Amino acid sequence: MFTARTFTINGQQYDVAIEDGETLLDVLRDRLHLTGTKKGCDSGDCGACTVLIDGEPLNSCLLLASTVEDRSITTIEGLARNGELTPLQKSFVAEGGLQCGYCTPGMVLSATALLERNPDPSTDEIKDALAGNLCRCTGYTGILRAVERCKNYLEGGQCAKPRGVEPSGVGASIPRIDAADKVTGRALYTADISLPYMVHGKILGSPIAHGLVKRIDVSKAKALPGVLAVLTGADVTDTKHGVSPARYDEDVLAKDKVRHIGDPVAAVAAVDEKTAERALKLIEVEYERLPVLTDAMEAIKEGAPLIHEKYKSNICTTVDFNFGDVETAFKESHYVREETFVGNNVFQSPLEPHASISTWSHDGNLTLYTSTQVPPYVQYMMAHLLHIPLGKIRVIRPAVGGGFGTNGGGVCAHARHMRQLWRSTTALAAVARGRRPLPMVIWLPGSRWTRLLSVIILVNQNFDRSSHLDSSGQVEETDSHGRSSPGTQVGKAYRNHRRDRDRDPRGVGLDVVAS
Ligand code: FES
Numbered sequence: 001m002f003t004a005r006t007f008t009i010n011g012q013q014y015d016v017a018i019e020d021g022e023t024l025l026d027v028l029r030d031r032l033h034l035t036g037t038k039k040g041c042d043s044g045d046c047g048a049c050t051v052l053i054d055g056e057p058l059n060s061c062l063l064l065a066s067t068v069e070d071r072s073i074t075t076i077e078g079l080a081r082n083g084e085l086t087p088l089q090k091s092f093v094a095e096g097g098l099q100c101g102y103c104t105p106g107m108v109l110s111a112t113a114l115l116e117r118n119p120d121p122s123t124d125e126i127k128d129a130l131a132g133n134l135c136r137c138t139g140y141t142g143i144l145r146a147v148e149r150c151k152n153y154l155e156g157g158q159c160a161k162p163r164g165v166e167p168s169g170v171g172a173s174i175p176r177i178d179a180a181d182k183v184t185g186r187a188l189y190t191a192d193i194s195l196p197y198m199v200h201g202k203i204l205g206s207p208i209a210h211g212l213v214k215r216i217d218v219s220k221a222k223a224l225p226g227v228l229a230v231l232t233g234a235d236v237t238d239t240k241h242g243v244s245p246a247r248y249d250e251d252v253l254a255k256d257k258v259r260h261i262g263d264p265v266a267a268v269a270a271v272d273e274k275t276a277e278r279a280l281k282l283i284e285v286e287y288e289r290l291p292v293l294t295d296a297m298e299a300i301k302e303g304a305p306l307i308h309e310k311y312k313s314n315i316c317t318t319v320d321f322n323f324g325d326v327e328t329a330f331k332e333s334h335y336v337r338e339e340t341f342v343g344n345n346v347f348q349s350p351l352e353p354h355a356s357i358s359t360w361s362h363d364g365n366l367t368l369y370t371s372t373q374v375p376p377y378v379q380y381m382m383a384h385l386l387h388i389p390l391g392k393i394r395v396i397r398p399a400v401g402g403g404f405g406t407n408g409g410g411v412c413a414h415a416r417h418m419r420q421l422w423r424s425t426t427a428l429a430a431v432a433r434g435r436r437p438l439p440m441v442i443w444l445p446g447s448r449w450t451r452l453l454s455v456i457i458l459v460n461q462n463f464d465r466s467s468h469l470d471s472s473g474q475v476e477e478t479d480s481h482g483r484s485s486p487g488t489q490v491g492k493a494y495r496n497h498r499r500d501r502d503r504d505p506r507g508v509g510l511d512v513v514a515s
C-alpha cells in the first residue's frame with residue numbers, strides 16, 4: 001500500500017508516495033534519484049548508503065523511510081553549495097582519499113559528522129568514526145590523511161589551496177580527474193543510471209552446488225501483476241559460452257543441470273525491482289542433488305562424479321609449457337627441499353554490486369551499460385550469444401565501483417561474475433527485444449554472499465614445492481605441483497620450473513597441466 005509522506009532532504013521538502021516497508025535508501029535512489037547515496041551490501045555492513053539524520057551518520061538501507069519523516073536528512077548532494085566543495089571534500093580530492101569512489105559519499109558524510117562534533121580528532125578517533133564505512137580500494141591511508149588535514153582546506157587555513165593543483169614537475173601529486181564527481185556523488189555507476197521506461201530484470205540462482213533440474217514451474221511468477229516475462233533454460237539459446245574459447249561450456253540459463261551455487265536457472269523481467277524479486281520467490285524448482293566436489297585431487301580421481309559430462313576426469317583443459325631440464329638440474333643440486341603449501345580461498349569483492357543495463361534501438365542495435373573493466377569482452381560474448389555482429393553492440397562503461405580483476409572477465413574465478421552478467425543480460429535483453437523493446441536493468445542473483453559463493457571456484461590450492469640450492473647457497477631451481485579449483489571446472493597439477501637464467505636466457509619457465 002502506498003502512503004504520502006513528506007521528507008526534508010538537504011533543506012528541501014519532498015512529497016513522496018512510498019510503499020510499506022520501503023527503506024530510506026529506496027526512497028532516495030529510486031523515487032528521488034539522489035543516487036549519490038550508494039547501495040553496496042543493502043544489509044548494514046558496508047556504510048556506502050550512509051546519510052546524516054539530524055547530523056548523525058546512519059545506514060539508510062536499514063532505516064524504514066516512514067520513521068524519518070520528521071527528521072533532517074542530509075545526503076552527499078547536500079554538502080557542496082553553489083559549486084563550492086566543503087573543506088573536507090577538497091581535502092579528499094587533494095589528499096587522494098578515494099579511488100573507485102563507491103565508498104566515498106558515505107565516508108565523506110561520516111567524517112563530516114565527526115568534524116562537526118570534534119574539529120580536531122585524533123587518528124584513533126577518526127578510525128572509530130569511520131569504522132562503519134568499508135573501503136575496498138584505498139587501504140584507508142588517503143582517507144585518514146584527508147580527514148586529518150581537513151583544516152588545511154578551510155578558508156584562511158595554513159593551506160587554502162589543495163596540494164598539487166599547480167604543476168610542479170615530475171612527481172607532483174595531482175588530484176584524480178574524476179575526484180570532484182566522486183566526492184559530490186555526481187559520478188554515475190551502472191545502477192545509478194535510469195533510462196526512460198526502464199524495466200527490471202532479476203535472475204534466480206541455484207541454491208545447491210550440483211544437481212539435476214527436475215522441474216521448473218513459473219506459472220505463479222508469470223501471473224504476478226507487473227511481471228513482463230519469465231524465462232528458463234528452455235527459452236534461451238543452446239549456444240554455450242565461457243571466458244576462454246577452450247571452455248565454452250556454460251548455458252545462458254541452466255538447461256538440465258546446475259553446477260554451482262548461484263548457477264542461473266530462471267530470469268524475470270518486471271516493471272520494477274521489487275516485483276521482479278517477488279516473482280523470483282514464486283518460481284518453483286525441483287532439484288535432484290548430485291555429489292559435490294570440493295577437492296581438486298578428489299575430483300580428478302578415477303570414478304569421481306563428472307561436473308561436465310564432456311570432460312573426462314573433470315579436466316577441462318590441458319596446457320603445457322616446458323622449458324629446460326629440471327630433472328637434471330635437481331640431480332646437480334647441493335640441496336633439494338620439498339614442501340606442501342595450502343593457500344586460502346580468496347575472492348576480491350568490490351563494493352559496487354554488479355548490474356547491467358541493456359537497451360535496443362529499433363534498428364536492432366544493442367547498447368549495454370555495465371560495470372566492466374573490459375568492455376570488448378562483454379561486446380564479444382554478447383555477439384556470440386545473441387548471434388548478431390559485433391558492430392551492432394555498443395558497450396558503455398560508466399564509473400566502476402572497484403575492479404580488482406573481478407570486474408574484468410577472462411580471469412579464472414573472477415570472470416564468473418562477468419559471465420553471469422552476460423547470461424542475465426542476454427536472456428532478458430532477448431525478452432525486451434522480442435516483446436517489449438524497453439531498456440532493462442539487470443541485477444545478479446541473490447545477496448552479496450550468494451554472489452560470492454557463486455563466483456568462488458574454491459581455489460583451495462595445494463602446492464608441493466621442491467627447491468634446491470647451488471653451491472653459493474642461492475635458490476637455483478624450483479619444481480612445484482599445484483592442485484586447485486574444483487568448481488565448474490577442475491584443475492589438475494601444474495609444474496613450475498624456474499631456470500637458472502645464466503644457462504637459459506628464457507628465464508622463468510612454467511609447465512602447466514590444466515588450469
Ligand atoms: S550498509 Fe547500507 S548498503 Fe551497505
Ligand code: FES
Nearest residue numbers: 099100135136137
Ligand atoms: S574507493 Fe573506497 S571502495 Fe573504492
